[in-house]
Amino acid sequence: MPNTIRSADLRGFADTIVLGGGLVGSAVAYGLGALGQKVLVLDEGDVAYRASRGNFGLVWVQSKGAQLHEYARWTRSSAELWPGFAERLEHESGLSPNYHKAGGVHLCFSQGELEEQRAINHRMGNAHGGLDYGAKILGRAELEDLLPGLGPDVVGGNWSPNDGHANPLALLQALHRALQVRDGVYLPRAGAQAIKPENGIFTVHSKVGTFSAPSIVMAAGLGNRELGASIGMTVPVWPLKGQILVTEKAPPRLSMPTNFLRQTDEGSFLLGDSHEHSGFDTRSTSPVMADIAASAVRSFPYLADLRIIRGWGALRVMTSDGLPIYQQSQDHPGAFVANCHSGVTLAAAHALRLAPMIAQGALDRDVSAFTTERFSVH
Numbered sequence: 001m002p003n004t005i006r007s008a009d010l011r012g013f014a015d016t017i018v019l020g021g022g023l024v025g026s027a028v029a030y031g032l033g034a035l036g037q038k039v040l041v042l043d044e045g046d047v048a049y050r051a052s053r054g055n056f057g058l059v060w061v062q063s064k065g066a067q068l069h070e071y072a073r074w075t076r077s078s079a080e081l082w083p084g085f086a087e088r089l090e091h092e093s094g095l096s097p098n099y100h101k102a103g104g105v106h107l108c109f110s111q112g113e114l115e116e117q118r119a120i121n122h123r124m125g126n127a128h129g130g131l132d133y134g135a136k137i138l139g140r141a142e143l144e145d146l147l148p149g150l151g152p153d154v155v156g157g158n159w160s161p162n163d164g165h166a167n168p169l170a171l172l173q174a175l176h177r178a179l180q181v182r183d184g185v186y187l188p189r190a191g192a193q194a195i196k197p198e199n200g201i202f203t204v205h206s207k208v209g210t211f212s213a214p215s216i217v218m219a220a221g222l223g224n225r226e227l228g229a230s231i232g233m234t235v236p237v238w239p240l241k242g243q244i245l246v247t248e249k250a251p252p253r254l255s256m257p258t259n260f261l262r263q264t265d266e267g268s269f270l271l272g273d274s275h276e277h278s279g280f281d282t283r284s285t286s287p288v289m290a291d292i293a294a295s296a297v298r299s300f301p302y303l304a305d306l307r308i309i310r311g312w313g314a315l316r317v318m319t320s321d322g323l324p325i326y327q328q329s330q331d332h333p334g335a336f337v338a339n340c341h342s343g344v345t346l347a348a349a350h351a352l353r354l355a356p357m358i359a360q361g362a363l364d365r366d367v368s369a370f371t372t373e374r375f376s377v378h
């Protein structure tokens with residue numbers, strides 16, 4: 001929606017103001033709208049860091065939460081909600097997020113790597129209350145049946161039927177459209193500059209005007225550090241760069257995504273899985289791009305025939321333990337923070353599980369492991 005709406009028309013409009021219109025904010029806003037709330041999303045613009053517009057599009061369950069069963073369950077529940085969520089979103093917005101629960105494979109190039117994956121499956125299966133994560137180690141012969149054209153260096157992989165992928169840009173657009181269908185308002189180029197809590201009402205000063213509501217959700221990705229601090233909340237998120245390459249389109253060949261390459265509905269292959277500590281620098285770099293291309297060709301030699309047509313770098317929104325942050329302010333109830341580094345995977349949980357908690361004014365125990373209290377020094 002363009003910025004033609006006069007801010008005066010929206011004064012007092014919202015039950016909740018969501019700060020940040022990336023995948024996290026938009027999924028929460030969509031969920032709140034679906035519960036009948038009037039939602040106003042204030043989004044910064046191209047000047048901000050936006051992981052949601054530069055990510056890989058996996059809905060990935062295997063290995064997520066090997067260190068904490070609450071995270072494994074949360075991720076798994078999102079993957080379970082995804083098929084119905086995708087259908088509903090398409091029905092309401094007229095746009096498909098192109099979700100496919102195709103399964104997914106973590107490719108391994110050595111026996112050591114394969115054993116590491118086996119240990120992860122073991123930990124997740126045993127330690128997490130008998131929940132079946134469905135992941136299975138496949139040797140080379142079995143894997144070749146699933147993924148013809150494997151390179152000779154691939155020794156096997158970890159396969160999970162619960163993994164899948166979606167088009168993250170289509171997902172974001174569908175969430176925005178569905179919110180607007182429910183009379184929610186999305187304002188771009190409307191970065192929040194200050195938040196003033198007073199008598200249970202939050203007044204947000206933004207680049208396009210001043211708005212107030214009894215509840216706010218800070219979902220500004222890396223911008224949450226600053227927004228949170230402005231009302232006394234510590235939000236320890238930091239950037240971790242990933243680079244992605246895109247090939248020209250090709251006939252369908254790869255039936256399911258792997259941990260670092262996938263074929264889109266349009267035919268392009270997306271390649272990439274770099275994890276780089278380079279501050280807020282989003283530039284693509286030749287050595288990393290060369291590594292990504294080499295790993296891709298090592299995995300599937302047929303990719304060597306395709307030209308790379310595009311590449312970019314984007315910043316993940318990371319925490320020190322890799323877990324999400326969901327927190328309500330103790331000093332200012334009604335102010336929530338939402339951050340994670342798997343905003344595609346968790347979109348369904350954010351819309352259908354987190355948003356109802358926010359609407360009720362309390363985060364429940366399913367997400368109690370993800371508060372910022374875990375960062376406190378004891």
Ligand SMILES: Cc1cc2nc3c(=O)[nH]c(=O)nc-3n(C[C@H](O)[C@H](O)[C@H](O)COP(=O)(O)OP(=O)(O)OC[C@H]3O[C@@H](n4cnc5c(N)ncnc54)[C@H](O)[C@@H]3O)c2cc1C
Pocket residue numbers: 019020021022023024025026042043044045046048049050051052053054055056057058059060190191192193219220221222223224227241242243244314315316317338339340341342343344345346
């Ligand atoms: C290379 C890469 C690959 C990835 N691959 C995957 C994957 O395969 N699967 C997966 O699940 N996840 C993946 N992710 C992670 C995923 O992209 C993020 O978890 C998700 O996009 C985070 O969404 P967000 O809304 O929190 O943040 P962002 O997308 O960064 O959005 C934040 C929004 O807040 C706005 N903003 C900033 N400051 C303000 C302010 N003051 N006021 C208002 N608005 C503000 C910005 O404009 C922006 O629109 C990947 C990320 C990267 C970088």
